[in-house]
Amino acid sequence: MQTQFDTTMRSRPRYGVLEPRPGLAHLIVADGEGGEAVLALFAQAPELLETARVIYMPGANGTDMTAELEAVKPAQFSRVPSYAAGRQRIVKVLGDAHMGLQVYVTGTEGLMGQVQRDAMEAGLPHDAVQTEHRGSLVRRVQCVHCKGITEHVRTDPFQCGHCGLNLFVRDHYSRRLAAFQGVCVDAEDPGEVPPAVERFK
Secondary structure (H helix, E strand, O other), rough: OOOOOOOOOOOOOEEEEEOOOOOOEEEEEOOHHHHHHHHHHHHHHHHHHHEEEEEEOOOOOOOOOOHHHHHHOEEEEEOOHHHHHHHHHHHHHHHHOOEEEEEEEOOOHHHHHHHHHHHOOOOHHHHHEEEEEEOOOEOOOOOOOOOOOEEEEEEOOOOOOOOOOOOEEEEEEEOOOOOOEEEEOOOOOOOOOOOEEOOOO
């Protein structure tokens, strides 16, 4: 099921539903429950399987649809443990792309943002990448103090794994960084940190 978002956060990108587009090649990147959207795309347009390159990673919550995706037999299928592990492969496909490449990304917000960023760095326009949010709402957060990025943040506040500061997760999304912003929660009153609450599941 596609994830529904509060529309009041202006900086958050808008996500749609994957739709088949004519093209010479199809790069499909997904994580976790994004595998469901990939299967729906292939059910709608099975002819895409002949030219589809699927790169899939299990979700942060343990969802792994590798077997289901391999079973439909796309032209190329790769399972990687994380975006960091698969990024070089994705960047190479984007860099080597010719006219007619269609790019589809589905799953968590952190995944979609990183693929969009890398696609834009490769010269593709932002709207050339189709996105559909599926699954977890965990956030990718950059500490504005040390610039370190923490993946799969569930609680607010949380402790930066790079510098140790207690960070409040702002509802501001940076497309350039593909991350939300985290700011020190106890800068004015050191040690006064509210209890962490799971806000992003």
